[in-house]
Amino acid sequence: MKLKVALITACALVVLSAGLAKADELSDLKKQLEVLQQRLEALEKKQAEQAKEVQKVSGLSKSVDSLKKQPSAKSVVSDALGKQTTIGGHFKFFLADQAFGERNGKDQHDSFSAGINDFWLYFSKKVSDSIQLTVAPRVEVNAGATPRLGSNITRATAADSVDVALDEAYMNVRLSYPFDVEVKAGAIYPIFSEEYAIKNWWHEQYHGNKGLMDLQSWKSTGVELYRNFDFDSFSLPVYFYPYLNGEDRGLPQPKRYTDNNSAKNMLLHVAPEFFLFGARVKLLGSFGMGKWDDNGDHDARQWLGGMDVALGSLSLSGEYMSRWKANQSARGDGEDKGWYVRANYSFTPQWRLLVKYSDVDLWGDPADNNYKTLSTALNIWVSGGSTIIPQLELVDAKRSDGSETLDYLRYTLGWRTTF
Helix, strand or coil: CHHHHHHHHHHHHHHHHCCCCCHHHHHHHHHHHHHHHHHHHHHHHHHHHHHHHHHHHHHHHHHHHHHHHCCCHHHHHHHHHHCCEEEEEEEEEEEEEEEEEEECCEEEECCCEEEEEEEEEEEEEECCCCEEEEEEEEEEEECCCCCCCCCCCCCCCCCCEEEEEEEEEEEEEEECCCCCEEEEEEEECCCCCHHHHCCHHHHCCCCCCCCHHHHHCCCEEEEEEEEEEECCCEEEEEEEEEEECCCCCCCCHHHHCCCCCCCCEEEEEECCEEEECCEEEEEEEEEEEEECCCCCCCEEEEEEEEEEEEECCEEEEEEEEEEEEEEEECCEEEEEEEEEEEEEEEEECCEEEEEEEEEEEECCCCCCEEEEEEEEEEEEEEECCEEEEEEEEEEEEEECCCCCEEEEEEEEEEEEEEC
16 A cells, blocks of 8 residues: 555656656556556555465464374373273282191101292273273292192292293173173183182182192183073073183193194083072082093093082082093093082171181092191281281191101281282
């Protein structure tokens, strides 16, 4: 606008000062003014377009600033992965432990000691509404302190080894209507004995009964199908394992994760539960069968029967188990078998007494090993998931051919925490 006013003013002065100019000169001047006017209009149009571009750049700059303030894609993904993820675990250590007894009639004892046994971590991630992943690495300290037939009652001066392994690693899938089935696939604890597989004993005993733990234990890679059937007067949980790698007592730990043969096992566990005269009653039953050797030539069978009854502050339970293998060695067929009874009484919500007796025969070559174990333990809860466990266990063990005897008393002050 200022350029236009200045131009008009200059032209007026020229006209006034050239009053005697010729007509053709005025005509040329008029043409020049028209050219200048066109250039001026073109210049103003260009300035307007440039102003709009400046506004766009300014808006873009504000948008960029806004984007900078937004969380990065990496942080968004990290936050998404962190949601619905839980971390927990178990920590097990002892403040005192010692055993006194006899091996083959000779007095022996080990040293008074304190130490760490196990540390588990549980990572659980909800992948979707129906899929969940669980991984549980375990750090286990092996010190060889538990007396056993064929060995002296002694303790190593240091931990024999510290092993890290996947205790559990599986996917859990919920198949809703019409199946209403939960599928678990991976490295799992098949439910042969509920006390072992569901880990009911963890906050009751620091050491499980000698021999019984070998009979109860079962870890494997495979598939579990679970469904609960509800009726008017009772419920019926059913666990079915269409195939398992078949890891059993005496097989090496790597068998749990994978193997190179088709010698699989299947297993069925049922636990009908109902109320009778005010007591909660659960019946326990398991049956499994398959092949145990790498070539898939020899049969294996497992079965269990038991009961769990709870009334007020008192609970009683027991199981009988048999695990049989054909042609286990040149000695012939082998069978692990045995039973236990257990009583729990809660004095208060924080104090509970356990008494447990077991009698187990473990197949061996050249002779079977028998362990009779009486355990008493006091469970003292210092918090909801943390239990101090003073425990006494009396063990009477011998071999069926009379070649070995072992009798000892062991005391332990343990502490187990679940978080």
